[in-house]
Structure formats: C-alpha cells, structure tokens
Amino acid sequence: MQLIPQGKVACYGQIADLAGLPGRARLVGKALGKVPKSGWHGQVVPWFRVINSQGKISFPPGSENFEKQKQQLQDEQVVVLGARIKLKDFQWQPDLSEILFFLEF
DNA sequence: ACCTTGACGGTTC
DNA sequence: GGAACCGCCAAGG
Numbered sequence: 680m681q682l683i684p685q686g687k688v689a690c691y692g693q694i695a696d697l698a699g700l701p702g703r704a705r706l707v708g709k710a711l712g713k714v715p716k717s718g719w720h721g722q723v724v725p726w727f728r729v730i731n732s733q734g735k736i737s738f739p740p741g742s743e744n745f746e747k748q749k750q751q752l753q754d755e756q757v758v759v760l761g762a763r764i765k766l767k768d769f770q771w772q773p774d775l776s777e778i779l780f781f782l783e784f
Numbered sequence: 785a786c787c788t789t790g791a792c793g794g795t796t797c
Numbered sequence: 798g799g800a801a802c803c804g805c806c807a808a809g810g
Contacts, residue, residue, distance in 0.1 A: 690792085690793090692794095702794095703805065705807090706805085707792080709808085710807095712791060726791085731792060733792095733799095736791085737792075744791075
C-alpha cells in the first residue's frame with residue numbers, strides 16, 4: 680500500500696478517486712476524522728497531507744487543527760502561505776513507473 | 785422515515 | 798481569486 684510521500688499533498692477528491700469512490704470527497708474527509716492518532720493497521724495515516732481541491736487547508740484558519748496541520752506540512756518543506764499551498768508545486772502525482780512498481784499482477 | 789451535518793468539488797458568474 | 802449554487806452520501810438525532 681502506498682502513502683502520500685512526504686513533502687507532497689493530495690486533495691480529498693484525488694484520494695476518493697484512488698479509492699474507487701469518484702465524487703465522494705466528503706466521505707474521505709469524514710473517514711480521516713475517524714482515524715486515531717496512532718493510525719490503523721499499525722500504519723500511521725498522514726492525514727495532514729490531505730487538503731481541498733482549492734489548495735487550501737480545510738480547517739477554519741486559526742483553529743487548533745489548522746495550526747497543527749500547517750506546522751506538520753511546513754516541517755516537511757511544504758510551503759504554506761496563509762492557508763494556501765501551491766498545488767502546482769506540491770500536489771502528489773504518482774507517475775507510471777511508480778504505479779507499475781507497486782502493482783500486483 | 786425525515787432533517788441536518790460535514791476536514792468536498794465542479795461550474796458559473 | 799472569490800462567492801453563490803447545487804450535487805454527493807454516511808451518520809446521528
């Protein structure tokens with residue numbers, strides 16, 4: 680299973696698509712909210728690398744969650760101005776070779 | 785069974 | 798960019 684690489688971000692819709700649930704981005708957000716800090720299956724879930732399609736952090740600016748997410752992203756070199764992140768530079772785009780490498784034939 | 789609530793998204797103006 | 802609108806759907810009241 681692959682996770683979003685550090686230093687990169689993905690949007691809710693993108694994750695929904697990868698999960699075979701096109702158009703159900705909200706469901707992804709809701710699901711992330713239920714993930715314990717410790718993660719599931721002994722895997723830590725990098726929820727902070729998921730933002731909305733407008734390239735913004737989806738928490739009210741100034742809220743505790745907002746600040747925590749912003750900080751963790753910045754800790755891994757992702758540039759965050761206000762709530763905005765330049766998807767053009769930081770959005771995760773798995774390339775073909777990477778997909779083929781992880782695919783079980 | 786009905787209504788509300790979301791860590792959303794695409795379209796349009 | 799930004800705001801209004803509408804579509805989406807699982808959970809919980």
